[in-house]
Amino acid sequence: MxxxxxxxxxxxxxxxxxxxxxxxxxxxxxxxxxxxxxxxxxxxxxxxxxxxxxxxxxxxxxxxxxxxxxxxxxxxxxxxxxxxxxxxxxxxxxxHPSPDTLRTIQDKLVQNEWLADAGVPVPEFVRVDDAEDLRAAGEELGWPVMLKARRGGYDGRGNVPVEGPEACDGALAEVGAGEAGALAEALVPFERELSVIGVKGADGTATFAVTETIHREEILRESVTPARTSDEVLDRAREIAERVLDATEGRGVFGIELFEREGEVLVNEIAPRPHNSGHWTIEGAHASQFEQHLRAVLGWPLGETARRDLTVTANLLGDVERAAEPATLDALGAILSEPRAHLHWYGKRETRPLRKMGHVTLVGGEGEGTETLLSRARDLRAEVTVR
CATH class of the missing domain: 3.40.50.20 (Rossmann fold)
Structure with a gap:
């Protein structure tokens, strides 16, 4: 070439x-x-x-x-x-990726059907068009269930757990299912959430290290790479990610979100693009997910996906009490003074509560453990205010 x-x-x-x-x-x-x-x-x-x-x-x-x-x-x-x-x-x-892949991903019901047909493990799911369907789904899958709008949801929006039949009407209104409808999934009592960033190029596929993603209020707060789980689960997650890549059309990077449950790994959702859970790759891998996406869509050789070291990220979110305009990050020096800390500010002009405004990445040093690095990342975030 x-x-x-x-x-x-x-x-x-x-x-x-x-x-x-x-x-x-x-x-x-x-x-x-x-x-x-x-x-x-x-x-x-x-x-x-x-x-x-x-x-x-x-x-x-x-x-x-x-x-x-x-x-x-x-x-x-x-x-x-x-x-x-x-x-x-x-x-x-x-x-790239193919419009057909995007079309499939945009509808969560179609996405689940596509994954299941490809032999990719997903939570049990049922189509839901109205409250009567949702009540029937709860009886079939067992309460509680996770209700998801088929279209438009992201960052936890468009998803709501439904505890029982009496909550069905309100839940459908909350997710904003509308004419597009919804689906109900069996609620997965997962031990941790995982992510694999996969890349499909002109000459093959590759995956980055399995990442553990830590959410609160359905918002990604931190990531830890490699994930704190067994080698068997890590291998299974990579195997499933490769199966997903085999099923997709077109080239590019794919964010593959997963649940770990008692050694089993299930796919939650797929994003046909670079993904928030892959931001660690900028400093933590030899070629970032963004470089890989560019290489892939252009048909160029892919770069090395191996990680450099233990890597932790912490998202910088809009202050829930002090959302204001324009967006500012106070106490920036706390991050800049930290060895091996890397700031990424997204340049968004408007702050909203819990909106992702940036992130900080910490790369581990010799002998440094996951818990220490994660604690430092959280402490750094606590010292700054996004408003």
Whole structure:
């Protein structure tokens, strides 16, 4: 393969924090990035070649993006797969991952059916169109159940546990199922939540180390890599991630969220893009998930996915009491003074309670244990205020 730099241009639908980090990874490769995002001066804008201001389903905007790019990709599931497919075919611009994969992922019921058909273990699930269906699902699966809107949910939004038949009407209204409907899953009494960042390239697949993800109030707070679990579970998680990659179409990075339950591993959800649980790879792996995504969508050789050392991340979230505009991070010196701490500020202009505004990564030193590193990351976060 003959490659040269300056290199090609990647068009990205979405210019949020993931688009920003794709832009940061593109620079050293000689790759240029142009993003399409509805927010003027979006988070990615300072680090990419250009931003086109337009909605994710703006056909004129997507077509202009395709005209300026050698390949199209997306960093948000709100991208329109039908539009991407249509524009890609009309302009001859490849789209990765495949719009078919995005179409499948956007509907949680279709996603679960697809995974089950591919032999990937998922929690038991039932389609739900109304309260009567939900009550029947509870009887079949056993109360409580996890109710999920089929479309639009993220960061725990669109998901709600339902304790019994009397809560069905309120739960359906809470998740905002609407005409799209919902599904009920058997509630998994998991021991821990895991994630594997997988990458599918032109010449094969690869996975990063299995990560333990720590959530509170359905929001990812910290990650620990490698996950604190048995070698058997780590091997099973990687095996399942490879099975998921085999089932997907198109190239790119995929965030694969998992549950561990009594040595068993189940898939929770798939994201066809770089993922928050993979931010540790920027400092903790030889080639980050963002570099790998660019390499993959361009058809370039993949980089090394091995981790460098024990790595912990802590998300910096909007203060629940003091959300304000513009966004600021106070007491920054606490992070900058910490050896082996790496700050990532996402450049979002507006703070909201529990909104992900940045993260800090700590890479372990010689003889340093997981609990010590995790405690330091939490202490650092406690010293700063995002408002």
């Amino acid at each position: 003959q490659l040269s730099t300056p290199g090609p241009t990647v068009g990205v639908v979405g210019g949020g924090q993931l688009g920003r980090m794709l832009g940061e990874a593109a620079g050293p490769l000689g790759v240029e990035v142009v993003v399409l995002d509805p927010t003027p001066d979006c988070p990615a804008a300072p680090v990419v070649r250009d931003q086109l201001v337009g909605d994710f389903d703006d056909e004129e905007g997507v077509r202009e993006l395709a005209d300026r790019a050698d390949v199209l990709t997306y960093e948000i599931e709100l991208a329109d797969p039908d539009l991407l497919e249509r524009v890609g075919e009309a302009t001859g611009t490849p789209v």
